[in-house]
Amino acid sequence: MTDLTGTPETEIRKGLAGVVADTTAISKVNPETNSLMYRGYPVQELAEKCTFEEVAYLLWHGELPTGEQLEAFQNFERSQRHLDAGTRRVIDELPLSAHPMDVVRTAVSVIGAVDETLTDSASMIDADLNMQRSLTLMAKLPAIVAYDQRRRRDLELVEPRDDLSYSANFLHMTFGEVPDLVVVSAFDVSMILYAEHSFNASTFTARVITSTLSDLYSAVTGAIGALKGPLHGGANEAVMHVLEEVGTADRAEAWLETALAEKRKIMGFGHRVYKNGDSRVPTMKAALETLVAKFDRPDMMELYDALEMAMTSRKNIKPNLDYPSGPAYNLIGFDTDMFTPLFVASRVTGWTAHIMEQAAANALIRPLAAYSGVEERHIS
Numbered sequence: 180m181t182d183l184t185g186t187p188e189t190e191i192r193k194g195l196a197g198v199v200a201d202t203t204a205i206s207k208v209n210p211e212t213n214s215l216m217y218r219g220y221p222v223q224e225l226a227e228k229c230t231f232e233e234v235a236y237l238l239w240h241g242e243l244p245t246g247e248q249l250e251a252f253q254n255f256e257r258s259q260r261h262l263d264a265g266t267r268r269v270i271d272e273l274p275l276s277a278h279p280m281d282v283v284r285t286a287v288s289v290i291g292a293v294d295e296t297l298t299d300s301a302s303m304i305d306a307d308l309n310m311q312r313s314l315t316l317m318a319k320l321p322a323i324v325a326y327d328q329r330r331r332r333d334l335e336l337v338e339p340r341d342d343l344s345y346s347a348n349f350l351h352m353t354f355g356e357v358p359d360l361v362v363v364s365a366f367d368v369s370m371i372l373y374a375e376h377s378f379n380a381s382t383f384t385a386r387v388i389t390s391t392l393s394d395l396y397s398a399v400t401g402a403i404g405a406l407k408g409p410l411h412g413g414a415n416e417a418v419m420h421v422l423e424e425v426g427t428a429d430r431a432e433a434w435l436e437t438a439l440a441e442k443r444k445i446m447g448f449g450h451r452v453y454k455n456g457d458s459r460v461p462t463m464k465a466a467l468e469t470l471v472a473k474f475d476r477p478d479m480m481e482l483y484d485a486l487e488m489a490m491t492s493r494k495n496i497k498p499n500l501d502y503p504s505g506p507a508y509n510l511i512g513f514d515t516d517m518f519t520p521l522f523v524a525s526r527v528t529g530w531t532a533h534i535m536e537q538a539a540a541n542a543l544i545r546p547l548a549a550y551s552g553v554e555e556r557h558i559s
């Protein structure tokens with residue numbers, strides 16, 4: 180509502196905090212019960228009983244796949260896993276000083292630019308084409324992330340294997356071998372937990388871009404830009420820097436005291452919606468514990484617990500999903516600046532589900548602003 184001068188009468192909610200912008204049938208975040216459901220299924224149950232491929236299917240189609248549907252889905256995903264020459268050439272042109280999030284954002288942009296099905300405005304939002312584009316992006320992102328990780332280590336590209344699951348192949352393409360099942364499972368759990376989280380900042384960005392009837396790749400590219408920031412997905416990388424800065428468990432309290440005195444935000448803690456703990460953390464922490472046992476790194480868990488305890492007793496602010504994911508990706512063997520691209524590889528499923536939902540019942544997203552500049556004046 181506005182008054183006659185066009186000034187909004189309603190209260191301004193900085194950061195849109197608490198504002199309900201639309202409906203969604205994709206996931207439900209409930210801070211009261213600390214729960215998260217994808218299409219009605221509790222995320223913990225999906226992490227325990229499903230693969231990332233099944234969860235991607237669920238997010239896009241609204242139901243878990245039958246055996247036949249899963250087979251067709253996997254066959255297509257496995258057929259799209261290679262990194263095509265054009266995208267590889269563009270990645271090769273990028274300096275190693277470029278952040279891996281800039282590389283992944285550029286690669287998605289290139290894939291969009293060469294998609295010959297984008298012929299006119301109708302094809303940009305065609306539902307069947309968008310479904311196919313979503314699955315293709317999901318299939319190609321591991322190749323992009325793995326190749327970028329390898330080129331930073333001066334290693335050759337590893338070709339995909341079509342006899343492996345999504346997560347086993349992702350790790351194979353990154354490290355040149357299929358790791359132990361414990362590692363593949365922990366990684367798969369992280370992909371499932373990162374896949375979707377309602378109207379978070381990057382998803383909302385994707386929906387805003389889609390609402391102009393722009394194409395899916397533009398929306399995903401914009402979402403990657405939003406995810407890069409340390410208040411959102413960039414926090415999983417930042418968590419690792421924090422843990423390295425703290426060093427050892429016995430230093431956690433003193434480190435935190437100084438950081439808070441300097442008014443620093445502690446990465447991996449706090450959340451806009453959950454104020455009493457992130458629903459995904461217990462499941463990801465359990466996955467981290469399996470990695471800690473596998474790699475015999477009790478020091479990592481001691482440090483993790485010590486900082487969490489210090490933050491709880493000092494500020495009563497709980498960890499979010501990025502807190503256990505950061506050290507998990509470190510133990511798996513990824514470089515720290517590759518952590519947020521891993522989040523992209525997973526969240527592309529949620530983003531594209533929202534892009535398709537937005538396109539199916541679209542309204543241009545365009546809020547109002549209350550003008551706070553100088554009063555009308557004239558050039559004398």
Ligand SMILES: CC(=O)SCCNC(=O)CCNC(=O)[C@H](O)C(C)(C)COP(=O)(O)OP(=O)(O)OC[C@H]1O[C@@H](n2cnc3c(N)ncnc32)[C@H](O)[C@@H]1OP(=O)(O)O
Nearest residue numbers: 409410411412414443444445446447448449450451499501
């Ligand atoms: C997957 C994800 O994207 S999860 C989020 C990942 N991001 C991070 O981990 C970054 C660190 N966390 C934060 O910066 C914040 O908690 C956010 C951005 C995630 C949420 O922020 P908001 O909902 O805006 O919370 P808000 O800023 O209102 O916090 C309330 C109070 O808690 C404090 N607070 C919140 N999080 C933190 C933190 N991580 N460290 C220190 N203080 C914090 C705020 O400073 C504020 O204190 P004040 O009332 O004295 O000013």
Ligand SMILES: O=C([O-])CC(=O)C(=O)O
Nearest residue numbers: 375376378379380451452
């Ligand atoms: O919901 C949010 O604001 C951030 C988050 O946890 C996510 O995107 O997974």
